[in-house]
Amino acid sequence: MSxxxxxxxxxxxxxxxxxxxxxxxxxxxxxxxxxxxxVPADWACPECGAGKGDFDPDIR
Numbered sequence: 001m002s003x004x005x006x007x008x009x010x011x012x013x014x015x016x017x018x019x020x021x022x023x024x025x026x027x028x029x030x031x032x033x034x035x036x037x038x039v040p041a042d043w044a045c046p047e048c049g050a051g052k053g054d055f056d057p058d059i060r
Contacts, residue, residue, distance in 0.1 A: 008057035010036050015048040019055065 010019040019025060019039070024032035028046040030039055036057075043052055 008036070010055040011058050012045045012048065012050050013054050013056055014050045015045065017045050017047040018058070 009021075011017070012019075019030075019036065021035050022032065024030045024034045025046060026032060028043075030043065036055075039052065041052060044050065045054070
């Protein structure tokens with residue numbers, strides 16, 4: 001039996017943009033279903049340009 005998908009949505013601390021792994025960010029090179037851990041380290045927030053280190057998980 002597989003584990004359930006990670007329920008965390010990652011929120012940008014600078015502008016509030018939310019990265020939801022289920023939706024991905026296809027307009028910004030990240031396919032739907034891409035877990036946060038698989039998002040490239042050099043990926044930047046599409047709203048404000050913040051780095052991955054400026055995101056915190058949020059359980060919804």
